[in-house]
Amino acid sequence: MRKVIILVAVFTLLPATTASAAELQEILERSQEASYSAEQVISCSTPDGVRDAVVSLEQAAGELRVSGEVEVSSGSGGWALVREGSVINSASVEAGISDADPTYRVDNGSAHPFLNRKAGLYRLYAGDVLRGELIVDGATGALLSVVTYNSDGNVYCDRRFIEFDPTPPELSAATLTTGETLEPSDVTSSLPESLGDFERLDIYEDGDEFTFAYYSDGFFSFALFQTRTVVELTDPGALTLEGSVYARSFSPGQVTFSWETRDGGMALVGDLPPDMHAEVLEGLPQPFAPGILQRIWRSLFG
Numbered sequence: 001m002r003k004v005i006i007l008v009a010v011f012t013l014l015p016a017t018t019a020s021a022a023e024l025q026e027i028l029e030r031s032q033e034a035s036y037s038a039e040q041v042i043s044c045s046t047p048d049g050v051r052d053a054v055v056s057l058e059q060a061a062g063e064l065r066v067s068g069e070v071e072v073s074s075g076s077g078g079w080a081l082v083r084e085g086s087v088i089n090s091a092s093v094e095a096g097i098s099d100a101d102p103t104y105r106v107d108n109g110s111a112h113p114f115l116n117r118k119a120g121l122y123r124l125y126a127g128d129v130l131r132g133e134l135i136v137d138g139a140t141g142a143l144l145s146v147v148t149y150n151s152d153g154n155v156y157c158d159r160r161f162i163e164f165d166p167t168p169p170e171l172s173a174a175t176l177t178t179g180e181t182l183e184p185s186d187v188t189s190s191l192p193e194s195l196g197d198f199e200r201l202d203i204y205e206d207g208d209e210f211t212f213a214y215y216s217d218g219f220f221s222f223a224l225f226q227t228r229t230v231v232e233l234t235d236p237g238a239l240t241l242e243g244s245v246y247a248r249s250f251s252p253g254q255v256t257f258s259w260e261t262r263d264g265g266m267a268l269v270g271d272l273p274p275d276m277h278a279e280v281l282e283g284l285p286q287p288f289a290p291g292i293l294q295r296i297w298r299s300l301f302g
Contacts, residue, residue: 023106030141035060035168042252044157048237053252058169103217114144156273196279222270231258231267244287259287
């Protein structure tokens, strides 16, 4: 049987910024330029139960490194591809700029001390719906806490620092996310330009193995992979939409979907709250269950 592909990507903080509300963009850009070492607790309430982790972060000169209870980590738009337990390729990618209207508005920051530091609290709204609360360190701009919400007002994920040292760390040559920086491709793709409020920013290729596109609504984001072979998740749950079944797996701060198509496989990896899943998936090719002859053919020839 041909080897399957396992996709792993962890969005530890926030996605790369887009042309969203100027204040939100400034907050996110400043946070990416901050230098610090920290311990972070991540706790997410998912339909499949609570997913939590403790991770160590080091950020300097725009580079973020993570270690802890995660297999593979990444910063803004980072990703890793794993086959049979080994990382075979990874990269840190930069999102392009979207001309879409801002999805979110930011309430003016109010003083909100955190970890005995001067900090500001900013609330993000989509219309009248609270979607996020950011606590920003006054001196460095680092995001000390990020809480995201479902549309019903319940907390989806709570990421907060429990220790914070603003001293710039000296990052060693070893890194958890190795590999070349991918450049956006001009490939003609069947991946949609938009999915709900999410705009496709850039498309990337890795030879004949897969194509992936990076989408964002200015705050939340996801990577959409199109592969030649079936994408396999470890111990997945399932989501059924209009009779179609998608394999789904939650990890701290992240959701991954996988399904088979007529041409191979697809996977979606992102930080989307559960109420956003259906809107995105409904705009993509539906799962396809191959017949026995097709399964035999794929097992032999891919």
